[in-house]
Amino acid sequence: MGKNESISTSTEKRNSYITSYSLSDETGQITAKGDAQVKLEEENISLLPKFGEPLFLSLRDILEIFEGDYKIHLTLTSKEKLTIFNLGYKYEDFLRVLSRLRNEILLKDMLMHETLRKSGVEAEFVYSDEGGNEKQRGKCEPRLYETALVVIPEKGELARIPYSNILEIRGEDFTLAITTDFGEKFVFSKMGKQFDPFTKTFSDLMNELSLKVQSSLKELLPKADPSVIRRAARFMKEGKVAKRSDIESISPELWVELEKKLEAAGIKEEYDFLKSLAQKEKMCIGLKRGLLGDLTGEYIWFLIPIYSTNQKEPGNAVAMESISGEGGGKATYFFRIVSRKDYPNFKNIEELHREVDNFIKRINRCMLAINFRREPIYLPDERLQEPKYQKYQFAITKIPELRDLRRLFIGRVIHSSREQWKEDVMDLLKFNVRTQNNDVKWKKGEKDG
Numbered sequence: 001m002g003k004n005e006s007i008s009t010s011t012e013k014r015n016s017y018i019t020s021y022s023l024s025d026e027t028g029q030i031t032a033k034g035d036a037q038v039k040l041e042e043e044n045i046s047l048l049p050k051f052g053e054p055l056f057l058s059l060r061d062i063l064e065i066f067e068g069d070y071k072i073h074l075t076l077t078s079k080e081k082l083t084i085f086n087l088g089y090k091y092e093d094f095l096r097v098l099s100r101l102r103n104e105i106l107l108k109d110m111l112m113h114e115t116l117r118k119s120g121v122e123a124e125f126v127y128s129d130e131g132g133n134e135k136q137r138g139k140c141e142p143r144l145y146e147t148a149l150v151v152i153p154e155k156g157e158l159a160r161i162p163y164s165n166i167l168e169i170r171g172e173d174f175t176l177a178i179t180t181d182f183g184e185k186f187v188f189s190k191m192g193k194q195f196d197p198f199t200k201t202f203s204d205l206m207n208e209l210s211l212k213v214q215s216s217l218k219e220l221l222p223k224a225d226p227s228v229i230r231r232a233a234r235f236m237k238e239g240k241v242a243k244r245s246d247i248e249s250i251s252p253e254l255w256v257e258l259e260k261k262l263e264a265a266g267i268k269e270e271y272d273f274l275k276s277l278a279q280k281e282k283m284c285i286g287l288k289r290g291l292l293g294d295l296t297g298e299y300i301w302f303l304i305p306i307y308s309t310n311q312k313e314p315g316n317a318v319a320m321e322s323i324s325g326e327g328g329g330k331a332t333y334f335f336r337i338v339s340r341k342d343y344p345n346f347k348n349i350e351e352l353h354r355e356v357d358n359f360i361k362r363i364n365r366c367m368l369a370i371n372f373r374r375e376p377i378y379l380p381d382e383r384l385q386e387p388k389y390q391k392y393q394f395a396i397t398k399i400p401e402l403r404d405l406r407r408l409f410i411g412r413v414i415h416s417s418r419e420q421w422k423e424d425v426m427d428l429l430k431f432n433v434r435t436q437n438n439d440v441k442w443k444k445g446e447k448d449g
Contacts, residue, residue: 015040017094020086021047023055026079038084040097043105047082055082059105060394067095067155077397095155103158107150109394110160114371118144118201121194125151127159130183142188144201147209147238147371149178151186157398161186162368163206164237171199182365209238216287220257228254239372240364241286241303243357258285261300265323269418270332273425274304274319282356288322288372299323301372303363305356306429307337311344314429317410318359322372332421333374334410334428335363340436362404369401377405378412380441411442 017040022033036049045062047055057076064075071085072095087094119141127136139154149161161180168179174195176188191198213233218224231250235242247255262271262285275283284303301322307315320333337359338346346352370376376392384393396402410432413424428442 015097017087017090019084019094021049022083024081024083031080035086038094040094040101042101045098057082059102060109060390062102063397065098065102065156072098077393099153099155099157103152105394106158106398107152109391110158110398114148115146116143117146117205118198121191121198123188123194124190125153126185126187127151128185132185140188142198144198144205146205149202159186160369162239163209164239164368165365166206169202169206176202213238213287217254220261221251221254224251224254236286239286239288239368241284241301241360243281243360244283244285245281247285255285258300262302262323265300267321267323270321270415270421271302271304273422274306274332277306277314277429278304279307279353279356282353282360284360303360305337305359307352307356309347309349309352311433314426314433316340316343317429317432318356318363319425320363331412331414332425333377333412334432334442335359335405335408336410336432336438340432340438343433366401366405369399370395370405376402377409407438409441413444 017038019036019038020034021036021038022030024030032049032052032055034049034052036047036052039046039048043059045057045059047057049055061077062074063077066073066075070087070091071083072087072091074082074084076082084094121142123140123142125137125140125142126134128134136153136156138156141152143150143152147163149163149166151159151161161178165180165182166178167181168177170177174189174191176191176195176199178186178188210233213236214229217229217232217236221229228251232242232247232254235246235250244255247258259271262268282305286301288299288301299322301320304319306317306319316337317334318337320335321331337343337352338355346355375389376395379389379392383389384396396406411428413421413428415421424444427444431442
């Protein structure tokens with residue numbers, strides 16, 4: 001027997017468990033139960049009962065994992081519930097292995113794959129939500145990626161924290177406390193000798209991203225005071241869009257130069273057309289590195305809110321587009337600002353302005369959460385059944401921000417000819433104020449749903 005074969009056999013035995021199980025349908029009716037051997041593999045879980053029907057599950061079939069009273073409950077995509085118990089002293093080991101394997105799948109499918117900069121660190125953590133309520137604690141592996149910190153707990157689901165969402169970091173007495181823009185808090189401790197190397201890499205990554213934003217802004221405004229560049233970079237943290245009013249409060253020239261960057265990307269006519277329809281002070285522009293970092297360079301993206309208190313005018317929408325250094329975008333994406341039924345009830349423009357300010361914060365968070373992938377936003381439900389897109393079904397289930405984007409998505413207008421693009425944009429915006437059904441998406445050439 002070769003060395004690799006021996007290792008494979010050893011791992012297989014280690015991830016094999018004798019247990020009891022029960023399987024119930026969505027009504028709670030038990031459809032199968034008994035003793036079984038359970039095998040945990042890289043992407044699958046197999047349950048082999050004694051003289052019963054085997055059960056094969058992809059780890060992607062597991063929506064939620066709950067534990068209690070030494071029982072592990074798995075909620076499945078089929079709406080069934082699988083309960084595994086009588087694991088004895090192997091209970092904790094089973095839960096750890098299941099969580100680790102499933103979190104690796106989550107890393108692939110939750111759109112997080114980018115360059116890994118630091119891993120292999122053991123720590124303990126406590127996670128508290130924006131209300132200060134403790135939600136999770138235990139052992140974990142914190143990993144540092146190019147644009148985000150990923151927390152992989154020993155038990156439970158991972159969390160991804162984009163660096164752009166970090167408000168404050170405090171490192172004292174071998175404890176690292178991280179507070180996000182949204183008031184959430186992560187506290188890491190007991191890293192041992194890894195504390196200093198980890199915090200150094202973390203600091204270096206945060207500094208790298210900040211310097212790259214400042215460098216990009218300095219290229220746009222070579223004569224600008226360094227303090228102007230630093231203040232602008234705070235609004236335009238890596239990936240985030242900033243409002244025109246915020247940018248102009250620091251430097252009116254910077255907004256002009258950002259618009260010139262769009263012109264250089266070959267999309268000036270389209271941008272000017274959307275601008276002519278927009279609430280200009282609420283327009284936003286941001287700079288984002290490509291998904292492959294330095295290999296794909298930088299791209300610029302914008303949000304253009306189109307709305308008014310005259311509900312007969314096309315609107316209740318925000319246009320979004322990103323353009324790489326290689327040229328213009330392929331499509332313009334549109335999202336609904338408020339409920340289509342509520343939109344006609346807004347008589348005060350200030351109320352709509354506030355809605356848009358909140359919307360911009362939301363879109364910033366959502367786009368960072370999905371690492372700026374657009375395909376999972378616009379693909380219709382029926383396309384998600386195709387084998388090459390099934391990974392997105394899992395991502396949609398697990399990422400609330402992606403569900404939010406899909407819910408608010410109106411439609412996208414492909415760049416064909418400029419005249420055709422303008423015609424389709426107006427058709428989409430008119431459609432969006434004609435229909436009251438929030439679930440209906442715009443499709444080129446279709447009547448209102």
